Amino acid sequence: MTALTFRPISSPLLRPPPGPWSHAIEVQPGARFVYTCGLVGTQADGTIEQGIEAQTKRIYDNLVILLQAAGMTMADVIKINTYMLDLSEQPAYARVRNPYLGDARPAMTLLGVAQLAQRDLRVEVEVIAAKRDVTE
Structure with a gap:
């Protein structure tokens, strides 16, 4: 049994x-949600990628x-x-x-903003994802 988690309107x-x-x-009812913080273009060691494309x-x-x-993918965003x-x-x-x-x-x-948390950052992204775990 497969059910949609969400539908575009x-x-x-x-x-x-x-x-x-x-x-x-x-x-749709029964979905679980994930809310991310603002993600920026930093590597795991804190190094900031340079330029909009790399970030x-x-x-x-x-x-x-x-x-x-x-347990989600980009399809759940x-x-x-x-x-x-x-x-x-x-x-x-x-x-x-x-x-x-x-x-x-x-x-x-x-949104265009005046500044982000660190000087070299060009972009920040946050997402909400939703998924219904379906068992057959």
Whole structure:
């Protein structure tokens, strides 16, 4: 028996999303949630990756590790919040992020911010994932 954990919600009265996201996500009853902290482009030893692309890759590699530890994948991500110092770097960020999404279309928010926790950081990402563990 397989059941969906969530479903994208839209309306023909809204402009379709111009990127790999959904307007809204409805989580079905019985799902468990994982909320991440703000992930930044640091290696396990604390070294900060240099540049938006390297930081984005490190963030999403680390996110995959966290999700695996929770028994989840990127397909379970329902919401992504991204904080960037320079919004002109968004296309480079998206080029690195999009392959990690696969067919997933979570709800997304992108914010330009004045600064992040450390001087060399360019981007920070937090996600919410939801999954229903189904036994047959």
